[in-house]
Amino acid sequence: KNEVEQSPQNLTAQEGEFITINCSYSVGISALHWLQQHPGGGIVSLFMLSSGKKKHGRLIATINIQEKHSSLHITASHPRDSAVYICAVGNTDKLIFGTGTRLQVFP
Amino acid sequence: NAGVTQTPKFQVLKTGQSMTLQCAQDMNHEYMSWYRQDPGMGLRLIHYSVGAGITDQGEVPNGYNVSRSTTEDFPLRLLSAAPSQTSVYFCASSYAGQGALYEQYFGPGTRLTVT
Numbered sequence: 476k477n478e479v480e481q482s483p484q485n486l487t488a489q490e491g492e493f494i495t496i497n498c499s500y501s502v503g504i505s506a507l508h509w510l511q512q513h514p515g516g517g518i519v520s521l522f523m524l525s526s527g528k529k530k531h532g533r534l535i536a537t538i539n540i541q542e543k544h545s546s547l548h549i550t551a552s553h554p555r556d557s558a559v560y561i562c563a564v565g566n567t568d569k570l571i572f573g574t575g576t577r578l579q580v581f582p
Numbered sequence: 583n584a585g586v587t588q589t590p591k592f593q594v595l596k597t598g599q600s601m602t603l604q605c606a607q608d609m610n611h612e613y614m615s616w617y618r619q620d621p622g623m624g625l626r627l628i629h630y631s632v633g634a635g636i637t638d639q640g641e642v643p644n645g646y647n648v649s650r651s652t653t654e655d656f657p658l659r660l661l662s663a664a665p666s667q668t669s670v671y672f673c674a675s676s677y678a679g680q681g682a683l684y685e686q687y688f689g690p691g692t693r694l695t696v697t
Contacts, residue, residue: 479624506682518672518688525682561624567681568613568632569640572624 498562605673
């Protein structure tokens, strides 16, 4: 069993829909990261969180340390949100990555 | 700031050849790392460094060497390329502290094919 599991693996949505991507992990961590990989391959960091909730624009990330679970929400989804979203967990010197959730948002 | 730069963007090698993938960052980050990304798998850590002169192995280190002589540069050397090393390679850097790695900055990636 992978130490970081993401669901769903693939997700399609209509523009304007509310999106939720889930991440569960089985190891002790000091922080959890959400990343976005563009269709062209570039990877950017969206959030780093160790407790609670963070919001940036239409993106919201939450984490429940006791349940070892995090969610990434996208409100009012747009075709430009189409990308692979990656969850990673880690400590002081290593990150372990999930296999990603491929999101396609259609107009 | 240029952020994290990687060269080359694309490379084709023959089995047995060696090469160095270059990675540099201008953000004074202590932590640098190399990952490979293969279809259907998450990014896997090859080697990492927590500061100049300090390197350590990740999950898949075999066939790769690294060194960190300066804070800015973290080259990855393939000693004798094998087809199993065909992959996309990413370098990343970040600050580290208080028991955690902070926001990760990734290079644009190097697509390597070994024939």
